[in-house]
Each structure stands twice: as C-alpha cells, then as structure tokens.
Amino acid sequence: MKKIIYSENAPAPIGPYNQAVLKGNTLYTSGQIAIHPISGELITTTIEEETKQVMENMKAVLETAGMTFENVVKSTIFIKNMNDFGAINTIYGSYFNEITAPARETVQVSGLPKNVNIEISMIAIL
Template sequence: MKTIITTPNAPAPIGPYNQAILKNGMLYASGQIAIHPSTSELVLDDIQIETKQVMENIKGILEAADMTFNDIIKTSIFISDMHNFAQINEVYATYFDEATAPARETVEVANLPKFVNVEISFIASK
C-alpha cells in the first residue's frame, strides 16, 4: 500500500500528481521548483535564492514523511543553464554532509515548469 505525503510546507501540486509517495519505507518525491508554499509565488530573485527555496520545499516534504536530508539516497537536478551549476551546487551542498551525500545526476534541459531555472526531485529511505 502506498501513502500519499502532503504538506503545506511545500507547494501544492500544479497537475495530476502528489508531492510525494511513501511505499515500503521508500519516499519518492515529485520535482520541486521555487514556489513559496504559503504565497504560491515563484521565488526567482537569483539562482541561489531560487535553489534555497527548492531545498526548503524538499525539507518540508521530508519532515512530513518524518525524514531528514540524511535519508535522501538519490537526487535528480534539472537546470535550464549549466552555467548556473556552481551556484546551485553551492546552495545544495549546505544541506548535505559531503561524506554521506546522496547519489545524483544534474541535467541541463530546454525548459522547466513555469520556466524556472532549477527543479530537484529525490528518493529517500528510512
């Protein structure tokens, strides 16, 4: 049986999907973009602030599933411009211990939902 994870501390879905699904101790989270959960406004001031909002949205989902960043085993990062990688990575790195950081891939894409600059999805396990 799967459990739907929903929290007001991450943006509400903008389509036919859920924020995250918990099944057999594994948490599968939908991609998070920089929508502030309480205002539903995009946070696009600069790439580092945008990335921080994405990571805070991820934190909200993790907390709703009674997990932390230490429980993330895999992330997928989608960015609209690989030139932003260093700044995105700088913010991303503050949420993990480098020695135990999750596996990940980073991919440049043509467009992202709402034409944001970064989207991150993850898989976590207790």
C-alpha cells in the first residue's frame, strides 16, 4: 500500500497529484518549483534564489517522510536555460555530500509550470 506524504512546509499541490508518495521504503517526489510555502509567492529574483527555494521545498518533503538528502538516490532537474547550469549546480550541490550524491540528469525544456526556470524531482530510499 502506498502512503501519501504531505508537508505544510512545502507548497500545496495545485492539481491532481501529491507532494510525494512512499511505497515500501522508496519515496517518489513530485517536481518542486520555487513557490514559497507560506506566502505562495514565486521566488524568481535570481536563479540562485529560485534553486535554493526549490531545494528547501524538497527538503521539507523529505523530512516529512523521515528522510534527508542523504536518502536521495536519483534526481531529475528540468531547467529552462542551460546557461544557468553552473549556478544551479552550485546551489544544488551544497545540499549533498559529493561522495554520496545521487544519480542525476539535467534536461533543458522549453517551458515549466508558472513559467519558472527550474523544477526538481527526486527518488529517495530509507
């Protein structure tokens, strides 16, 4: 049976999906964008601030499931502009131990929800 994971410290879903689903010992997260969970505002001033908000949202979801970034085994990063890769990678990397960092792909896309610049989803294992 699957367990729905919901954190009040991450943005509420705005459609027919959940922040994350735990099945057995595996957590599948939905993509997070830079919506501030309290104000509901998009944080898009700089790509660094936007990436940090996405990672903080993901951190809240992981913590609600009893996990940390150390539990993450796979990440997918969707970005609107590959020229932002370096700045994104610096912020993203600050949340992981480089030696135990997860597998990852980064894909440039033509558009993302709410016209944001980045969305990240993860798979984590207890």
